[in-house]
Amino acid sequence: MQHYTIIVKKLSKELGFSYCGIAKAAFLDDDARRLEKWLMNGMHGKMQYMENYFDLRVDPTRIVPGAKxxxxxxxxxxxxxQQSPAAPKIAKYAYGKDYHEVIREKLRDFMVRLQSEVGEINGRGFVDSAPVLERSWAVRSGLGWIGKxxxxxxxxxxxxxxIATLIVDLELEYDDPFAKDFCGSCTRCIDACPTGAIQENKVVNGSKCISYFTxxxxxxIIPEEMKGKFNDWMFGCDVCQDVCPWNRFSSPNSNLEFAPIPAILNFNKQDWEDLTEESFKAVFKNSPLKRSKYAGIRxxxxxIE
Structure with missing residues (x-):
């Protein structure tokens, strides 16, 4: 197990990941209850897909049989x-190439190289778009805590x-779960949220989040009651991260595929308004912005006018 664990940690560095943590595959009891309550309260808005595969979300052995x-x-x-202050705002995660494509390729490479080192194993890699509670697993893997x-x-x-996740049927040495919460009495994210989406007890009402709407x-049509609350955010929102004191430790990434698309940095509001659908598809063909499509961006x- 120790040898295999060393290989996993080594591969994560070689493939450009910043941190790697490992947890024992197990049923997520507390998370199951929290997710069920969140869904019952309708905090997922019109994201019906969040209701699907509930059993898979809380039990990794349902995704990878025999998962260890x-x-x-x-x-x-x-x-x-950073963007020009006068431009319509875009969340930082969307500055470069679509991270799904970048990270999926890394996860495929990870599995191939891991199998070549340890032998035939079963596993699946996920990034964001699958029924996996990745933040819960990150805490269980000792990588941090869930902020407010x-x-x-x-x-x-x-x-x-x-955050990317690999579920494998290989037994490894497990990292200690992250047991502390270093948010303390700070409420900057709650106070700064333009739409009041962040509630007490680490509950985020997804149906009120700017990222949800955009x-x-x-x-x-975006509900009229949200008019004037978006603070010029055109795609996503970083307010709660930008005000977080812990992000004073953020450092620029060195991954060329996440380098900002020039248009993201250089376009002003008029440039965005003059953009044709044909140009949008050409400029942002590999960007997360394509998820909103041209009509959504318009x-x-x-x-936000």
């Missing part, structure tokens, strides 16, 4: 360059990380 270990990997996306804004916070580096909501721009 959950490997959590963090990769820094904090950018060195619902994000994973790492004491050394803050919260600007993508990315997840597919309706042609809708968001109009809403």
């Amino acid at each position: 270990s959950v490997i959590t990997l963090l990769i820094n996306y904090f950018p060195e360059q 804004n619902g994000n994973l916070l790492n004491k050394q580096s803050g919260s600007f990380f993508f 990315i997840e909501l597919k309706d042609a 809708r968001n721009l109009k809403f």
Whole structure:
């Protein structure tokens, strides 16, 4: 187990991940109760997919039969360059190439190399778009704690990380769970949230989040009661991360694939308004912005006028 664990940690560094933690694959009792309550209270808004595969979300052995270990990997996306203050705002995670594509390739490579080192094993890799409670596994793997804004916070580096998960049927040495909460009495994220989406007890009402409205909501019209609350956020929102004291430890990432697309840094509001659908598809073909599609970006721009 020790030998295999050393191999896993070594591969994570070689593939450019910032942190790697390992937890024993087990049923997530507390998380199951919290998720069920969150869904029952309708905090997922129109994200119906959150209701699917509940049993898979809380039990990794339902995803990978015979699963023994959950490997959590963090990769820094904090950018060195920032947008022009006059431009419609875009969440930092979307500055570069779509992280799903980047990280999925790394996870495939990870599994191939791991199998070549330890022999035939079964496993699956996930990043964000599968029924895996990645932040819960990150805490169980000793990588940080859940902040009041619902994000994973790492004491050394803050919260600007993508989280990837590998579930494998290989027994490994497990890291100690992260047992402390270093948010203390700080309420900066709660106080700063423009729409009041962040509630007490680390509950985030997804149906009130700017990221929900600008990315997840597919309706042609954003509810009028949100007018004037978006603070120029056109795609996603970083307010709760930007005000978090722990993010003073964030450092720029060195992954070329997360380097900002020039248009993200250089476009002003007029450039965005003049953008044609053909140009949008060409410029942002590998960007997370394609998730909102051209029509969604136009809708968001109009809403924040």
